[in-house]
Amino acid sequence: MSGRLGGEFCLVCGADPPLFGDRMCESCVRVRTTLATVPENVPWVRCARCGIVELDGKWEATKEADIWDELLHRHLGVHERAEDIQLAMEPVKVSDRHTLLHIQIEGVIDELLYQEEHTMRARMANGVCLTCTRRAGNYFEATVQLRSSGRRLSEEEFTKLRTTLDEVLAKLSDDPMFFITNEGPVTGGYDVVLGSKGLARAWGRHLVDEYGGMTVETNTTVGRKDGVDVTRLTLLYRKPGYEIGDLVHWRHHHWRPSTWTKEGAVLERVDRRERTGATWRDLEQASVVAQRSAMLRVPFINEDASVGEFLDPNTWTMESVRLPFDHTPGRQGLIARVDGEWMALPWMGLDEQEDAA
């Protein structure tokens, strides 16, 4: 050693340069350096009821490959001076609960390349997520009542309305409270009990946008928690039972809705030339007398200034109706069955378009 006085040498074994890190030769520095550390076992939790996974305190629907990635990134410790790190991982399932994660890692520390292999055991534990806990407890915050105005809806129509909730759920974020607690038909409608007021309102807005009508909200206080009132929301949605062109009875006269507006509809009166706007609230009183889909077009066989005769397509007998105020000689009759009698209706823009097509 005396011959190297003043020169550089390994502090551990006295070897000649090159030296690395804290002035050690390559073999001494390699013995004392670890590129990566991983714990032997890492736990993760899956909801035993619905299968979603808890990662970082958040419950989410997660693919298995993403679980392993997440566990690796959370538990892998890497040397603080490591650079150019390359990682590879191969998961090997040992049992339902146990998966071995084989990890290959390489990286450069102080200009030396390190390559290591590690194994980490991912252990699954069963848990119950927040959503399932609340569901199991029949938790709910809101009831949406689907009803109709103007006409009783068929079961299929209610089913169709109900499916829009699935569309809304698909578009919204994965809020754990966005679940259905209970649902089913009730007299005159369909009720859906939900875990979240926000979901109830989002659905209500969707229904109004899609089908018109309006929602009415009622809040009920059911108790107090942490000094705050706990309330439940009842959201009543009435789908207008009438479509554009239907014949409705409203305020002692017959009308046909011709256009929806933001607040309601524009109605055209049947017995004279008159149109008016009405709000949804006004229209709560409207009742459907004949749906447009059930109206018929018939040629008049005889007509004078006020009455037309036509062949009733159901009975093949001659019937007569008062001609509508807008009738022009030779035009077909648009007829609807009202209280056991035929009624001829004035044409709306909609009827003319259909005639032209």
Ligand SMILES: [Zn+2]
């Ligand atoms: Zn050495």
Ligand SMILES: [Zn+2]
């Ligand atoms: Zn769950």
